Amino acid sequence: MKHVKDRFDFNTIIPTDFNDKSIWHGYCINKDNDYKGGTNMGYKLGVDVGGTFTDLCLFNDEQRETRVFKLPSTPEDPSKAIIEGINNILSLNNVKAKSVQYVVHGTTVGTNAAIERKGARTALITTEGFRDLLELARQTRPSIYNLFMDKPDPLINRNLRKEVSERLNFDGSVDTPIDREQVRAVLNELSKEDINAVSICFLHSYVNPEHEQIVKEMVQELLPGVYVSTSNEVLPEYREYERLTTTTLNSYLGPVVSQYVANFADHVERIGIPVKPYINQSNSGVMSIDTTKENPVRTALSGPSAGVAGAAHISNLAGFKDIITFDMGGTSTDVSLIQNSTPKVATGKSVAGFPVQVPMTDVHAVGAGGGSIAWVDNGGIVKVGPHSAGANPGPAAYDRGGTEPTVTDANVYLKRLNPEYILDGSMKINYKAAEDVITDKLSNKLGLKAEEAARGIIKIVNSNMVRAIRVVSIEQGHDPREFTLVAFGGAGALHAAEVAKDLGMKTVLIPENPGILCALGLLVSDIRMDYVRTNRLLANTQNLQAINSELNQLKSQADEWLQKENVQKEMRTIESKIDMRYLGQNYELSIPVFGGLQTEEELETIKNHFHQEHEKVYGYANEIEEIEFINYRVTAKGEVSKIDLRNHEMGDADPSEALIGKREVFFEESNGFVKTCVFRRKKLKPNNIIEGPAIVEQMDSTIVIPPHCKAEIDVYRNIIITL
Secondary structure, eight states, X not given: OOOOOOOOOOSOOOOOOTTOTTSOOOEEEOSOTTOOOOSSSOEEEEEEEOSSEEEEEEEETTTTEEEEEEEEOOTTOHHHHHHHHHHHHHHHTTOOGGGEEEEEEEOOHHHHHHHTTOSOOEEEEEETTOTTHHHHOOSOOSSTTOTTOOOOOOSSOGGGEEEESOEEOTTSOEEEOOOHHHHHHHHHHXXXXXXXXXXXXXXXXXXXXXXXXXXXXXXXHHSTTOEEEXXXXXXXXXXXXXXXXXXXXXXXXXXXXXXXXXXXXXXXXXXXXXXXXXEEOTTSXXXXXXXHHHOGGGGTTHHHHHHHHHHHHHHHHXXXXXXXXXXXXXXXXXXXXXXXXXXXXXXXEEETTEEEOSOEEOOEEESOSTTEEEEEOTTSOEEEEEEEOTTTTOOGGGTSSOOSOBHHHHHHHTTSSOSSEEGGGTEEOOHHHHHHHHIIIIIHHHTOOHHHHHHHHHHHHHHHHHHHHHHHTGGGTOOGGGSEEEEESTTHHHHHHHHXXXXXXXXXEEOSSGGGHHHHHGGGOOEEEEEEEEEEEESSGGGHHHXXXXXXXXHHHHHHHHHHTTOOGGGEEEEEEEEEEETTOSSOEEEEEOSOOOSHHHHHHHHHHHHHHHHHHHSOOOTTSOEEEEEEEEEXXXXXXXXXXXXXXXXXXXXXXXXXXXXXXXXGGGTEEEEXXXXXXXXXXXXXXXXXXXXXXXXXXEEEEOTTOEEEEXXXXXXXXXX
8 A cells, every 4th residue: 555655744853043033934922021931830832833824822821921933834844834833932931841731733734635635545435326426516506607617626536436336225224235245346446546545435324334334344454554434433414415525535634634643743742742732623622633533624624713712712801702703814814703702613614615514613714815916807807815925925025026916015015014024023024025016016007006006905805804704794694793803813903993894893802912813722722522413303292202312322422532532520511402494494503402302391492492593594483384303413522721811910091102103104094194103012001092093013913003993902911992
């Protein structure tokens, strides 16, 4: 068998000479210059890898202090930036590796492998007559009026999709027994194909896994070393296409992700950190390395979910329980709606164009980031994104060879971003390059002034992000005016106030370190795993025993997993939900089960909750229609010790100590450039009040406070902007 090439080398430690600024790529924030570190204190470490930067967050439990480190990502090999970052953040803060008691990593390796089609060479074994289901898919189009939009190519070539004679009925009874000799012949064929992984998905195996288990055992016997996934283990849920794509993606990512996380764990051990690391997953929870190897598909939205968890934690501390997160990075913007400090988790999200049915934090992404490229289409219309300048070469203003105008270039030209430097002076800005690229690629083509073109870029990208927020709010029955916008990511605070204003929102919250909130979010995420079973039953008292049987079996699985993860009993929580629909509908709503379902009264309560949710989402409810229970879901949670952020002493309202100068900045409200106060954020104190227009600069972000707005610093050093 052919082995996947080790593309992630955690053995190399990248040397860094801090006296040579030409090769110093890390940027560190220390709150107190006199901080000495220590070897007897407990530390938690979060490592988040993004498309542009790799962020690290080191939290000191005893002193309740946060240290962060930021360095450019190395997309060709993510491990290089991770290794350099871990060694540097420990070294710069005089922390010994043995003092680190908890490590969590948010990774984009699985996502990137799926998008870039760099996963394992995978084969599929399925029921006779169904090998083309991967291509047939659902008869729906993402863009209904675009007749020329191509569907994504299947992850498995047709010659590697094999069929076997077997068939189960809808109730799990055997219609056609599996032919072991035929399976053996299929596996002999695959042994000549240099495959690294096998996906097994038979019809109705979510009811009866026997046939899939037989084939899995034969694969392990005849194709040793090949990664194998079965649909009954990955997703025991009905709807064969979604079950097939989820299982296939799990196998496709399996060898790459397994190798990556194993190497990461080895490195953590080699540098002397005495604990095994956890990996963040798409549902805002974390899981062990071993669980990650079995369920790589659950890491598909690892990074964005960490940011949502961090935003929920900080906002809850600040007294804002209903929020919309606004994570704008270099390539994309991710938004999510949170009610009562609890992130929404949904199924049916898409990864690389394929539906993935495992639970994921309900994040909606749009191709709008600081590096998004502005361009003119054939009709003379300016578009922004989805293509991005990325980390290399990046925006023209970074002076690294970028030749296309980006959102960052527009912000530099309008002097919303510092026209001389960013990252506390560690990265120089070429203002002339930003001006030239906007003029050459947009202004000259459109007959506009450079200022008008730059204004247009900002307006267009803001409109794109407003539409994304409408998807998670208005289109789901929520009024965004009732929520606080929480902005983070490197570019979120630049655009947050204007985006909030366009949506009619009144409050914006900017965390203390918005550029590394995803890394901090890793340290507030609980251990978590989701379980599901399908059994279609009418919601009546005659079926209560069967309904409770399904839930109890899942709860037993959940408890066994928590025990395997070494979670103490007092730290365990098990939550239940049921996917419900009106009889005859095709899609369901997931309704929490509070208390139990033992009595007719409890059954009526959950049915009433379903009616209310249906009216909220779809605009109507039919209380005389029969309700059907479809899927039973249980979530196992193991509570981890949360980082306890320190609140700070209140100062007075005068922010003048933080004032570092003034510059001409363009504001749409003023219809031109106005002289604007610029503040250094680390010098701001709780209770300081800043009247707009103003700019607040910090290492990892820049905050724009428009005219007629007021910003106040709270006890956690968040900036609260009132529009």
